[in-house]
Amino acid sequence: MSEFESKGQRFVALCMLGMVLFNYPILALFNVSGTLFGVPVLYAYIFIAWAALIALMALVAESRS
Amino acid sequence: MLHETAIVLTAFVYLGVLFAIAYYADERADAGRSVIASPYIYSLSLAVYATAWTFYGSVGRAASDGVGFLPIYIGPTLMIALWWVVLRKILRISKQNRITSLADFIASRYGKSALLGGLVTVIAVIGILPYISLQLKAVSNSFTILVQYPEIVMPAKVGALSIRQDTALWVALILAAFTIAFGTRHLDAAEHHQGMVAAIAFESLVKLLAFLAVGVFVTFGIYDGFGDLFGRAAAQPKLRAMLTPLEGVAGGYANWVWLTILSMMAIMFLPRQFQVAVIENVDEKHINKAIWLFPLYMLAINVFVLPIAFGGLLRFPDGSVDADTFVLTLPMAEKREFLALLVFIGGLSAATGMVIVETIALSTMVCNDLVMPVLLRLRRLRLNERRDLTGLLLGIRRGAIVLILLLGYLYFKLAGEAYALVSIGLISFAAVAQFAPAILGGIFWKGGTRAGALSGLSAGFAVWLYTLLLPALARSGWLPIGLLDQGPFGIELLKPLQLFGLSGLDQISHAMIWSMIANIGAYVIGSLSASPSADEHRQASLFVDVFKQTGEAGGARFWRGTASAPDLYSLLARFLGTATADSAFCEYSGAKGLDWPDARLIADAELVHYVEVQLAGAIGAASARVMVASVVKEEALTIDEVRDILDEASQVVVYSHKLEQKSRELEAATAELREANKRLTELDRLKDDFVSTVTHELRTPLTSIRAFTEILLDDPEVDTEQRKKFLGIITKEAERLTRLINQVLDLAKIESGKADWVESRVDMKEVISDTLAAMDQLFREKNIKIEARLPEKVSTVTVDLDRMIQVMLNLLSNAVKFCDSANGWIEVALSERDGGIRVDVRDNGRGISLEDHEAVFSKFHQVGDTLTDKPHGSGLGLHISRQIVEHFGGRMWVESTLGSGARFSFTLPTGAGA
Numbered sequence: 001m002s003e004f005e006s007k008g009q010r011f012v013a014l015c016m017l018g019m020v021l022f023n024y025p026i027l028a029l030f031n032v033s034g035t036l037f038g039v040p041v042l043y044a045y046i047f048i049a050w051a052a053l054i055a056l057m058a059l060v061a062e063s064r065s
Numbered sequence: 066m067l068h069e070t071a072i073v074l075t076a077f078v079y080l081g082v083l084f085a086i087a088y089y090a091d092e093r094a095d096a097g098r099s100v101i102a103s104p105y106i107y108s109l110s111l112a113v114y115a116t117a118w119t120f121y122g123s124v125g126r127a128a129s130d131g132v133g134f135l136p137i138y139i140g141p142t143l144m145i146a147l148w149w150v151v152l153r154k155i156l157r158i159s160k161q162n163r164i165t166s167l168a169d170f171i172a173s174r175y176g177k178s179a180l181l182g183g184l185v186t187v188i189a190v191i192g193i194l195p196y197i198s199l200q201l202k203a204v205s206n207s208f209t210i211l212v213q214y215p216e217i218v219m220p221a222k223v224g225a226l227s228i229r230q231d232t233a234l235w236v237a238l239i240l241a242a243f244t245i246a247f248g249t250r251h252l253d254a255a256e257h258h259q260g261m262v263a264a265i266a267f268e269s270l271v272k273l274l275a276f277l278a279v280g281v282f283v284t285f286g287i288y289d290g291f292g293d294l295f296g297r298a299a300a301q302p303k304l305r306a307m308l309t310p311l312e313g314v315a316g317g318y319a320n321w322v323w324l325t326i327l328s329m330m331a332i333m334f335l336p337r338q339f340q341v342a343v344i345e346n347v348d349e350k351h352i353n354k355a356i357w358l359f360p361l362y363m364l365a366i367n368v369f370v371l372p373i374a375f376g377g378l379l380r381f382p383d384g385s386v387d388a389d390t391f392v393l394t395l396p397m398a399e400k401r402e403f404l405a406l407l408v409f410i411g412g413l414s415a416a417t418g419m420v421i422v423e424t425i426a427l428s429t430m431v432c433n434d435l436v437m438p439v440l441l442r443l444r445r446l447r448l449n450e451r452r453d454l455t456g457l458l459l460g461i462r463r464g465a466i467v468l469i470l471l472l473g474y475l476y477f478k479l480a481g482e483a484y485a486l487v488s489i490g491l492i493s494f495a496a497v498a499q500f501a502p503a504i505l506g507g508i509f510w511k512g513g514t515r516a517g518a519l520s521g522l523s524a525g526f527a528v529w530l531y532t533l534l535l536p537a538l539a540r541s542g543w544l545p546i547g548l549l550d551q552g553p554f555g556i557e558l559l560k561p562l563q564l565f566g567l568s569g570l571d572q573i574s575h576a577m578i579w580s581m582i583a584n585i586g587a588y589v590i591g592s593l594s595a596s597p598s599a600d601e602h603r604q605a606s607l608f609v610d611v612f613k614q615t616g617e618a619g620g621a622r623f624w625r626g627t628a629s630a631p632d633l634y635s636l637l638a639r640f641l642g643t644a645t646a647d648s649a650f651c652e653y654s655g656a657k658g659l660d661w662p663d664a665r666l667i668a669d670a671e672l673v674h675y676v677e678v679q680l681a682g683a684i685g686a687a688s689a690r691v692m693v694a695s696v697v698k699e700e701a702l703t704i705d706e707v708r709d710i711l712d713e714a715s716q717v718v719v720y721s722h723k724l725e726q727k728s729r730e731l732e733a734a735t736a737e738l739r740e741a742n743k744r745l746t747e748l749d750r751l752k753d754d755f756v757s758t759v760t761h762e763l764r765t766p767l768t769s770i771r772a773f774t775e776i777l778l779d780d781p782e783v784d785t786e787q788r789k790k791f792l793g794i795i796t797k798e799a800e801r802l803t804r805l806i807n808q809v810l811d812l813a814k815i816e817s818g819k820a821d822w823v824e825s826r827v828d829m830k831e832v833i834s835d836t837l838a839a840m841d842q843l844f845r846e847k848n849i850k851i852e853a854r855l856p857e858k859v860s861t862v863t864v865d866l867d868r869m870i871q872v873m874l875n876l877l878s879n880a881v882k883f884c885d886s887a888n889g890w891i892e893v894a895l896s897e898r899d900g901g902i903r904v905d906v907r908d909n910g911r912g913i914s915l916e917d918h919e920a921v922f923s924k925f926h927q928v929g930d931t932l933t934d935k936p937h938g939s940g941l942g943l944h945i946s947r948q949i950v951e952h953f954g955g956r957m958w959v960e961s962t963l964g965s966g967a968r969f970s971f972t973l974p975t976g977a978g979a
Contacts, residue, residue, distance in 0.1 A: 008150045011356075015146035022139050022325065024318035033308075038292020040308055043371055046135060050142065050364055057146055058357035 010060045014053065021049045069212050072409065079410050080243060080417070086267050087247055087260030094259040101262045102347050104354030109266035110341045111359045112273070114141065114332060115366055116196075116419035117203030120272055120412045122486030123367065125389035127374035131307060134370060134487065136321055138363040140328030145356055151333070152342060152352060154508055158611045159343050163682040166426060167339045167500065168434040172687045174507040174608050175515035176600035179687035182434030184519065185500065188526045189336050190427055190469060192496020195480070195537070197423060197473030199489040200416035205232035207393050207412050211405060217394050219387055237474040240420045241467045248425035249462045261421060262345050268418040273366055275411025279392050280369020282404060283376040287395070291372060298375040301382070308375075323574035327491070330498035336430065337422035344426075389486050420470070428465035433685030436461050441691050454640050458683065480541040491573045492533045499525035499580060502588045511605040513588065516595035521588025528564075528580035533572065536561050628668040628697035633676045636696050640683050649679050673697055755924060762805055762940065766798040808941040812924070815948050822952070826861040827869060829902055829973070833893055836873040840881075847881055849889030859897045860975040868949045875942040876906040876969050883910035883967070901955070901975055907968040913961040921959060922947045946971075 020026060030045040037044065090100045100106070119137075126134035144151075155170070164170045167189065172182030209232055210217070247261050288294040298304040332338055377391030386394050393412070396404040437458070480489075502525075503518040538544045539561075552560040559565075562572060564579050597605065638646035653675055654666060666672060673693060680689035773791045777783060783791070814820040837853060844851055880891045885908075894905040913921060924944050947957045950971045961967035 011146050011149040015143050018139070018143040018146060022136075022143070023322060027318065027321070035292070035295060038290065038295055040295060040371075042132060046132060046139070047364070047368065050139065050360075053142065053146075054357050054360045054364060057142075057360065061149075061353045061356040 007060060007063070011057070014056055014060065017056075018053050021053065022046070072208065072211055072406070075406060075410065076413055079413060080239075083264045083267065083417070084243070084246065087264040089260075090263035091250075091260035094257075099259060099347065101259050101266070101345075104348075104351040105358070106263065106266045107346065107348075107351040108355040108358035108362065109269040110262045110345065111338070111355055112269035112362045112366075113265050113337055113341055113418045113422050114335075114359075115269070115272060115363065115415060116490070117200045117412055117416040118196075118486050118490040119366060120276060120415040121203050121207070121389050121392055122199070122490065123370045124374045124377065124391045125387070126487040127370050128378055128388035128391065132371070133321070133324075135367065136324035137328045137487075138367055140325040141332035141363065142360040143325070144329040144332050145360055148352055148356055151505070151508075153349065154611060155504075156343055156346055156349055156352075158508065158608050160349075161611060162607070162686065163678045165344065165433055165682060165685055166430040167334065167336050167504075168430040169681070169685045169687075170339075170343075171500065171503050171507065171518065172434060172685070173681075174504075174604055175513070175518045176598055176604050177686045177690045178515050178519075179434070179438040179691070181515060181518055181522075182430075182685065182687045183438065184522055184526075185503075186427075186430040186435045188496060188499060188522060189430060190472070191534075192499075192526075192529070193336060193423060193427060193493050194469075194473050194476045195489045195534075196493035197420060197470065198477035198480075199486050199493075200420050201233045201236050201470075201474055201477050202489070203389075203486060204236045204413060204416045206390065207409050208232050208236075210390055210393055211397070211409050214397055214402065214405065215400065217386060217397055219385070219390070233477055234474055237470045240417060241424075241470040243417070244421045244424050244466050244470075245463045247421055248428070249459050249466070257345060257347070258425065259345075261425065262341065265341065265418050265422060268414040269362070271414040272411045272418070273362065275407050275414070276366055276392070277369065278404060279396060279408055279411075280373060282399075282401065283395055284369060284372045287376060287380075287399060288372075294372050294375060294379075297379060301379070303382075304375065304378055317571070317574075320571045320574050323570075323577050324491075327494050327498055327573065327577055330501045331494040334497045334500040334504065335423075335494075336426035336497070337419060340422055340426035424466045424469050427469050428462040431465040431469075432458060432461040433683075433688060436465075437684050437688045438691065441688055453638075453642065455642050458640070479543055480537045488572075492537060495533055495573060495576050495580065496526070496529055498577065499529060499584055502581075502585045506588060506592075507605075508608055508611075510592075511609045512592055513605065514592045514595050514597045515601050517588045517590070517592030520591035521584045521586075524587040525580045525584025528583045529576060532561050532564060532576035532579060536572065628673050630666040630668045630672065632696040633668060633672060633693075636692060637676055637679055640680055640692070649675075668697075758924065758940075759809055763802065766802045766805070770795050770798045770802075805941070808945060812941055812945055812948075815945065815952070822865045823867070824863050824865055827864050827866050828859065828861050829869070829895060829904065830855050830859055832866070832869050832873055833895060833904070836870055836877060837893065840874070840877055843878075843881060844889075844891075847889055849881060849884060849891055852890070852892040854892065854894040856895060856897065859895060859902050862902060862953070862973045862975055864953045864973065865949075872946040872949050872971070873904075875946045879942065879969070880906050880908040880910070884908035885910060897975070901972045903970060903972045905968055905970045907966060909966040912963045912965050913959060913967050914963045918959050918961070922957070943969075 027042070027046075031042045034041050035044075093100050101110070123134040123137075158164065159170065162173055164173060168182045168185035171185045172178050175181050210219070247264070248258055284291060284294060288297065295308065299308050333342075373391055373395065374388065377386070377388060377395055380395060380398055381391075393405060393408050396402075396408060499522060502521050503513070506513040507518070535544065536549055539546055539548050549560065549562055552558065557566075562575065564575070567575060567578070570578070634646060634650055637649060641649070650666070653672065654660060657666075659666065677689050677693045680692060683689075684692070773795050777788060777791055811820075833853065833855060837851060877891070877893070881889070884891055888909070890909045892905070892907040894907070896903050896905075922943050924941060950957045950973065953973055955971055955973040957969070957971035959967055959969050
């Protein structure tokens with residue numbers, strides 16, 4: 001498998017991960033009352049998950065093999 | 066104190082700075098030292114996605130919907146994860162085909178169809194108008210509000226305005242002038258606007274910094290961090306209901322999902338995103354960085370949206386202030402005039418960035434895919450004969466920019482007031498999402514045809530008009546509102562907002578569902594029911610298999626006809642100017658190792674294709690095709706010929722793989738065959754030897770039998786004594802003959818594996834004793850002394866008893882034949898060691914020379930000179946004996962030196978026999 005193909009497959013997997021993270025029912029699990037560091041739980045969850053996804057994308061994008 | 070003049074002045078200074086940056090970047094580009102050849106600039110320019118919608122509208126959305134504003138940015142993040150697969154392909158296609166716009170891309174994919182390009186352009190222009198009006202609204206509103214400082218008055222309450230005070234109109238006109246100065250200063254063959262990209266990247270920085278400044282001010286200046294802000298909001302009963310849990314998602318996961326999908330499409334197919342991501346891209350590798358930098362930008366610009374929204378709701382609890390303006394009104398309420406001015410500039414940068422890129426992209430489409438194809442077809446205008454068309458092209462584009470902005474203003478006046486910023490923008494998103502099936506289908510599915518794309522786009526756009534644009538106009542009072550409430554002609558099922566009774570979704574999700582069903586359905590059905598033309602077939606293959614093509618010459622394979630190089634040159638010069646045409650021809654000649662213009666270029670398929678591609682960069686693929694066709698005589702390829710060329714190309718690869726494999730297999734087979742042939746030849750030789758030896762061996766006894774019988778027949782006088790002697794010889798020879806034939810049959814059986822082996826546990830000691838006893842008479846006759854050294858007891862072996870007796874008889878009779886005739890002596894020994902028994906038969910005969918040690922075991926080997934010596938046996942005995950011993954897993958050999966007797970030995974394993 002070429003470098004391009006394997007990279008492409010990792011990105012597709014990340015996209016799918018994102019679709020799961022930012023969709024029902026995972027979102028519903030976090031849409032509860034309460035706060036995390038003073039921030040509503042859902043808001044905090046979305047930003048943390050989003051940042052993590054971007055970090056993973058950076059990792060795959062910048063990887064050599 | 067903020068004076069109106071000061072605000073206007075600041076705005077113009079800002080625009081001046083932008084222009085200076087653009088000018089500088091263009092100069093650098095002309096000097097060959099591009100400033101935009103950086104992945105960071107590329108990533109920042111992509112952030113043109115964040116417009117006034119993001120800057121002002123997100124907060125407005127968040128104030129009513131909680132996290133409902135986020136799918137607009139999470140969707141693109143998910144799509145960008147697919148950029149490696151999708152955008153890279155689109156980029157490669159666009160570079161190879163000199164694509165100049167979104168419309169050009171779609172038209173080019175479906176057989177360079179001018180009709181399709183026109184349709185896409187119309188959809189894009191109409192679809193984007195609400196989006197442009199949103200920018201105008203945001204800028205004019207923010208200006209109107211800022212002017213009232215320190216009062217905070219909503220624009221709607223400012224009252225009727227004269228033309229002079231109609232900010233939106235002025236903003237539209239100023240932006241038009243600015244965009245014209247930016248994007249249409251000169252005509253570039255590749256449609257690169259380096260200056261514009263640099264300015265856009267700068268704008269992206271400005272709006273991000275301005276927004277973060279407000280965010281930090283609200284969160285940490287007005288309040289004491291996130292916890293304090295959300296804590297205070299939770300203390301208010303009205304706001305607590307919004308906070309726990311957060312609204313937005315709670316409003317419907319279906320809406321959330323549709324918004325995500327919608328913005329996934331938007332990030333790819335908004336004309337301005339296509340412009341910066343594809344057309345303005347200078348290096349495919351920039352995607353690597355943009356893939357994570359651009360999402361990071363979106364994350365950063367959204368972090369403070371919710372805090373500002375709740376800050377605004379806390380600060381203006383009575384609802385007198387529009388949430389869309391919180392970003393501006395919060396600093397104003399806190400008397401931070403400098404921050405308010407910065408916000409105004411940030412909003413201005415967000416809006417101008419969008420308007421500039423969007424109108425440039427749209428004007429290119431209007432010019433290349435709508436106006437030019439029509440003009441070129443109008444023979445009355447005699448455009449083909451005009452010497453220089455660059456002025457005309459630029460004129461069309463400038464006109465298009467003004468027109469688009471004025472239409473945007475018109476939409477703002479007609480329908481802009483009734484909707485919040487985000488809702489206006491989403492209408493545009495839904496419009497450009499209609500391009501998704503035609504483009505994504507076009508780059509991954511060869512079966513998509515022009516008919517399919519036309520019907521899909523038309524159907525999707527029609528549904529969009531009916532379910533989104535129509536209601537927008539109706540709500541603004543331009544159409545009877547009864548259309549929405551009762552449906553057209555009172556038909557409930559056709560209500561634009563609950564089409565066919567589908568309800569419970571927001572307007573955008575509802576429109577998306579129906580338009581996508583119509584669009585994709587029509588695209589697939591249209592594609593499957595119409596067979597593609599030769600042009601479509603060729604383009605489909607060039608697009609879908611772009612990574613299998615090599616270089617731009619890929620399209621040249623499909624052209625056949627006659628042309629002349631000077632004609633092609635003048636064509637290029639008319640549209641691009643002589644300078645550009647000269648450099649294009651120089652480059653082409655250089656690649657061929659020729660010297661333009663001295664060398665005579667051959668106007669072959671490659672040159673024609675080259676010119677067409679160059680031309681496409683300026684006037685679009687569809688128009689370029691028409692123009693090139695006007696100066697060359699082209700023989701149309703039939704669909705079958707195109708298919709042949711394509712099949713040839715794609716199958717050649719497959720064939721060569723297959724061929725390699727076949728040739729490897731063939732080599733292996735050849736080697737095997739050669740080996741088998743060698744074995745066969747050897748066997749054949751052996752067979753010949755065998756047959757000739759057998760015949761020879763049979764003839765010897767036959768000859769003597771015949772000789773003696775003839776004597777007896779011819780001479781009846783032979784005396785009894787003599788007769789008896791002769792008959793004895795005859796009998797003996799006949800016996801020998803029988804024995805020989807038996808042995809040959811025996812051998813044949815053993816060698817072919819058909820011999821019957823009767824296996825049993827056998828005590829070799831008994832075998833030897835029995836054999837010796839049977840031969841006792843013979844030994845006595847020959848006066849041979851026998852010495853048998855047999856142990857008390859040996860282990861049994863699993864063998865065929867009769868065969869073992871045969872072996873022993875053979876060895877002993879050989880020993881008898883060859884042992885010393887005077888003092889014959891034979892020793893038979895049996896021993897056991899290492900899991901096997903060993904039998905030795907030793908004689909005191911003349912011995913066997915070393916070179917004959919192996920030969921004695923071969924067939925028909927007779928020791929000694931066969932010509933002089935009388936044969937002593939068939940020559941098969943030892944051979945057969947060895948075969949028997951080896952069959953039972955043993956070994957047989959001889960040790961001897963010439964003149965000192967011979968010792969034949971064999972071993973047999975005592976374990977389970979074979």
